[in-house]
Amino acid sequence: MPDDPAFVERLRAGDKEACAICVREHSANIYNLALKLTGEPAAAEDVLQETFLSAFKSISRFEGKSQLSTWLYRIAYNAVLMRLRKRQVETVSLDEPVEDEEGVPQPRDFADWSENPERALLDAEMHRMMDDAVASLSETLRSVFVLRDVNGLSTAQTAQVLGLSEEAVKSRLLRARLALREKLSAYMVGRAAEAKR
Amino acid sequence: MNKDECQHLLSQLGDYVDGEASRAMCEEIERHLADCENCRVVVDTLRKTVMLYHTRGPDPVPGDVEERLYKALDLKDLG
Numbered sequence: 492m493p494d495d496p497a498f499v500e501r502l503r504a505g506d507k508e509a510c511a512i513c514v515r516e517h518s519a520n521i522y523n524l525a526l527k528l529t530g531e532p533a534a535a536e537d538v539l540q541e542t543f544l545s546a547f548k549s550i551s552r553f554e555g556k557s558q559l560s561t562w563l564y565r566i567a568y569n570a571v572l573m574r575l576r577k578r579q580v581e582t583v584s585l586d587e588p589v590e591d592e593e594g595v596p597q598p599r600d601f602a603d604w605s606e607n608p609e610r611a612l613l614d615a616e617m618h619r620m621m622d623d624a625v626a627s628l629s630e631t632l633r634s635v636f637v638l639r640d641v642n643g644l645s646t647a648q649t650a651q652v653l654g655l656s657e658e659a660v661k662s663r664l665l666r667a668r669l670a671l672r673e674k675l676s677a678y679m680v681g682r683a684a685e686a687k688r
Numbered sequence: 689m690n691k692d693e694c695q696h697l698l699s700q701l702g703d704y705v706d707g708e709a710s711r712a713m714c715e716e717i718e719r720h721l722a723d724c725e726n727c728r729v730v731v732d733t734l735r736k737t738v739m740l741y742h743t744r745g746p747d748p749v750p751g752d753v754e755e756r757l758y759k760a761l762d763l764k765d766l767g
Contacts, residue, residue: 511758511766518757523746536753540760547761595698598730605732613744621744640741665702672730672737 494559502550510547517560518543520642521567527637528571530626538574542567557651564644564652568634575630596669600676607679617678624674628667635660636667693720694727705735 501509518539525538545566546553553562625633625641638649639660646664650657697720703709704717721728749757758764 507763507766510761511763514757514761514763518749518754519746522749522753526747532750532753536756539749539753540757543757543761595695598698598726601726601729603729603732605729605736607736612740617740618744621741636741640738641744641746643742643745661702665699668702668705668734668738669698671741672734675737675740676733 496555499550499553499555499559502547505547510543513546513559514543517563520560521563524564524567524634524637524642525571527622527625527641528568528630528634529574534574538567538570541570545570558648561644561648561651564638564648568652596666596673598669598673600673600680602676602680602683604676604679604683620678621675624671624678627674628670632663632667632670635663636671639664640668694724697721697724697727698730701731701734705731705738 498509498512502513521542522535522539525542526532526535529535529538542563546563553559557565625636628636634653635649635655638644638652639646644652646657646660649655649664650660653660655663697717700709700713700717704714709717717731721731758766
């Protein structure tokens with residue numbers, strides 16, 4: 492429904508119920524993107540409000556060339572970028588894995604924890620660790636990873652939101668995934684050692 | 689284990705893990721994996737890493753944040 496032209500028309504007409512549906516459908520993904528990229532709940536809330544206020548105000552400019560969700564993500568991402576630039580935070584992590592000439596990080600950890608059942612892995616401590624691992628990525632890798640692997644956008648949608656080529660999205664996604672694999676592997680080894688004590 | 693082969697495999701892993709690699713590329717990667725324990729572990733744990741983040745998905749918007757959002761958008765009665 493949210494990409495149906497009739498639904499977009501309702502948004503254009505200022506239909507409050509349609510606006511509420513749009514918010515219900517997309518707010519978690521927008522908030523999550525903003526939170527993961529800014530690292531600050533207050534900034535994420537500002538971005539969330541700004542995104543929908545701006546979207547509903549300028550919905551007449553939405554031409555339907557992309558999906559509504561992609562358009563909303565673009566507004567949110569631009570709002571995040573403005574905040575990051577204002578802060579001028581140095582986001583390149585010092586402990587990112589060593590990269591080879593082509594920019595693919597070299598694996599350093601070869602512990603096999605792939606057989607661990609997911610239910611046993613996804614506890615509160617693991618959630619925190621997974622969040623910290625994403626936060627340690629550089630902004631360029633983090634934005635691609637969150638859109639693709641957390642929010643579930645396609646490669647094409649991610650490229651549209653970030654203004655990148657699909658090849659660049661794929662390359663950054665692989666680097667992000669390999670970096671996160673290293674962090675998760677190190678954590679799993681520590682967790683297994685602790686369980687043995 | 690041939691280091692050049694491992695490096696070549698690494699650069700192709702994105703499409704392979706997403707199930708978007710060509711048949712020829714899959715066969716090439718799987719031939720290498722059959723002989724290289726380290727790369728097999730990297731592929732398996734990379735898949736698991738992606739699956740864990742997929743399974744977890746985005747966190748819900750906290751209740752108070754959602755309430756203020758609906759208020760700011762003048763949608764309070766529809767939240």
